[in-house]
Amino acid sequence: MTKRGAFICLEGLDGSGKTTQAKMLAEKLKDGYNAVYTAEPSRGKIGTFIRKHCLYGKKRLSSIVEALLFAADRMEHVETEILPALQQGRIVISDRYLYSSIAYQGAAGLSIEWIEKINEHALKPDLAVFIDVDPKVAMRRLKPNKSVMENLETQQKVREIYLKFVEKGILVRVNGNQPKNAVARELYIVVKKFLDTFH
Numbered sequence: 001m002t003k004r005g006a007f008i009c010l011e012g013l014d015g016s017g018k019t020t021q022a023k024m025l026a027e028k029l030k031d032g033y034n035a036v037y038t039a040e041p042s043r044g045k046i047g048t049f050i051r052k053h054c055l056y057g058k059k060r061l062s063s064i065v066e067a068l069l070f071a072a073d074r075m076e077h078v079e080t081e082i083l084p085a086l087q088q089g090r091i092v093i094s095d096r097y098l099y100s101s102i103a104y105q106g107a108a109g110l111s112i113e114w115i116e117k118i119n120e121h122a123l124k125p126d127l128a129v130f131i132d133v134d135p136k137v138a139m140r141r142l143k144p145n146k147s148v149m150e151n152l153e154t155q156q157k158v159r160e161i162y163l164k165f166v167e168k169g170i171l172v173r174v175n176g177n178q179p180k181n182a183v184a185r186e187l188y189i190v191v192k193k194f195l196d197t198f199h
């Protein structure tokens, strides 16, 4: 029987370099592993709805409705993409996952316990990494088509919540305030160390 693959997620502020790093990591891991890149919101029906109505829509839905949609999209993502890939023994790298909901909807004022509750059926990642970038740096990196979730005050609150999960040992912090290749090297060391002891 194939060994179950490993589930890794990358978290961080908008503009912190998650997509850049997740893709670089997936490429690097292809040498020796069967790695696959995936992202949230997912490519499924609910993920598509979220991108249209929550990230770039003019009229925001309430934080509660958004949190429920993200949780629903996550379950669909787990069932249709993440679990099947893990069952094939692949390494799944998800660009955002559960901790994005906790940090963003938590920063919007919702209880973290409730966000965890509605996500309780979502598979726990085997390794969760926080790419930590100064919110001002992250803002500068963003293109003009920023989504509605992005302003400095929100980004600072989001970072504080992520850091609480670093303190608890749930997220592993990587310093994202460095050139892309240096971040990639630091991330790779964390991931390799994890993979060498996985199973």
Ligand SMILES: Nc1ncnc2c1ncn2[C@@H]1O[C@H](COP(=O)(O)OP(=O)(O)OP(=O)(O)O)[C@@H](O)[C@H]1O
Residues within 6 Å of the ligand: 012, 013, 014, 015, 016, 017, 018, 019, 020, 021, 141, 142, 176, 177, 178, 179, 180, 181, 183
């Ligand atoms: N270490 C870095 N130094 C400088 N610029 C970077 C670095 N990493 C990424 N960038 C640039 O910053 C921008 C945002 O990066 P990226 O899209 O990877 O961030 P993200 O975390 O995925 O953002 P979002 O949450 O908005 O999807 C891109 O133009 C990217 O090329």
Ligand SMILES: [Mg+2]
Residues within 6 Å of the ligand: 018, 019, 020, 095
């Ligand atoms: Mg991205």
